[in-house]
Amino acid sequence: MTNWQKHIGIIIPLLVIAGLMLYPTITGKAAARETAFTILKAIALASSLNILLGYTGYVSFGHIVFFGFGGYVGFYLLSSQGMSLWICILAGGVSSGVLAFLLGKAILRLRGAYFALATIGVNEAMRAFINNFDLFGGPTGITLNFKAYLAYGGAAKALEMAFYVVGGLAILAIILSYIIRTSKFGLGLLAIRENEDAAEVMGVFAPDAKTWAYVLSAIIPGMIGVLFFFKNGNVEPHDAFPLHASIELLVMVMLGGQGTVLGPILGAFAYQGMRGYLVTSDFFKDIQLSVSGALLLIIVLFIPAGAVGWLRQRFPILRRVLA
């Protein structure tokens, strides 16, 4: 097997991202860039969540807390301390990672639904805390001075740059996901997913492995948060910690296939595409939430492995191509 054939599992996902990043240039429409931005953001977030959910088997219902927290820290440095965007993005990622490390030490001891409940609690506690935290502007949040965009060649240029940065972060998330999936560390995580006690007997030190999986799944959402709020120009507790966004991420991962590299990408694509269609269609726009719900129910009940998982089960030959 030649070298590229061995890594074919990463080539398809990267082609998808490259296509998305070129899409606005090809169509030449500004609205297309906005759509592509949303999809790339969803891909990066869903791929990150997949490290914890798909590989390790821990259901986090509050993963958006890392997006919000990292975003807040980075955005604060950006607007109040006037640091450069790049340092702020790094700071957002690092602070989310540290938060995940500390949280992980505590709540990863819980299993199953107890862990899921704890993550909801963490998200709500963080939202309520930021709401009272005067340094971060309390309930009104922080608004970026428009001048900050001048350093990046004005608002229009800054938005365009943000688009390519989110693409870069999506690629980073996918490469990270692929490396973990093919590494020995990842194998340990998969063992924990199947049976945590048996994994420990086989020599996987579960508490450390889980904590690192949690940290790795938190860093990129933190970076995305900074970028997203930079693009929006402001941040509020309400936008930073929406519980339903966490659940949308779960849906994307489930839709595409948990525990695969390609799955979250397809899921993010399909979910955002479907949502975009339903919201704008005359017939569905009033009940778009119900239609999404019904679709989700059908997937959960009948195709629990998701699209990629189903294809892999059905057509073993595809297992080589679809990592």
Next chain:
Amino acid sequence: MQQINLLLASLPDGILLGFVYGVAAMGLTLIWGVMNVINLSHGPIISLGMFGTYIIFIKLGVNPYLGLFIVAPIGLLLGILIYTVAVHRVINAPHLSSLLATFSVNMIIIGLGTAAFTTSPYNVDFNMGSVTLGSTTLLGTRLIAALASVIATGSLYLFLYRTRPGKYIRAVANNRSAAELMGIPSSRILALSFGLGTMLAAISGALIATFFPFSILSGGGYELKSFVIGVLGGLGNPIGALVGGLALGVLEAIVPAFLETSWVPVIEFGLFILVLLVRPNGLFGAKQ
């Protein structure tokens, strides 16, 4: 001194509210105890209960407390329907499946509810007078709601411990396969338990609607409160939920006397995580 006065004024109110919170949480924790499913459609069902009161009182002109006898059976049937359609297939699957299945029901209800009622707030203007005890004033609607909650809890207790279906429910909660070997129709019992859980949620929503304004989305907040209460009282312990509800009601009354009201959720959810970590079976030591 001022704080003590404030406490005396808000504490009885908090306790009365706590009873109602307790009923909502009881529905959630009953379902968890019997089938290890966290019902994420709990919030929208509470909202539906609220709109039940609205329709019965404003549109049909029936007394909302009599309306409870209409809301409750509808809640029970709705729960049995949800169980049959969405939950039964994933009852033995990993937690993620049942969480997402019930969440999809949540989305369906919210979507249809938004189309029917929009997301703007509603208000049921219902006055039962008030009782003044020294420096505190108790609203009649809250007193009756607390009383109704106690009655609902008592009936649930009697049902679970004194009737045959109730004993079946406890047997299935204890060990489903052993119960099946004893000839208990476990699927039907699971459906009944789910129905009872949603019935309690609907009742609590119907009671809350008599004194708070509401919208189709407001059930979500009570769902989160139910999680906190369920964990305080011990998940899977319906009677503990009432105690947990009281604890939360008292907490909500005490905290504003010392801190700003906006700190209440910080303390609530902080406590929630702490209890999950330290005493996952609840503060009051429910045995698994």
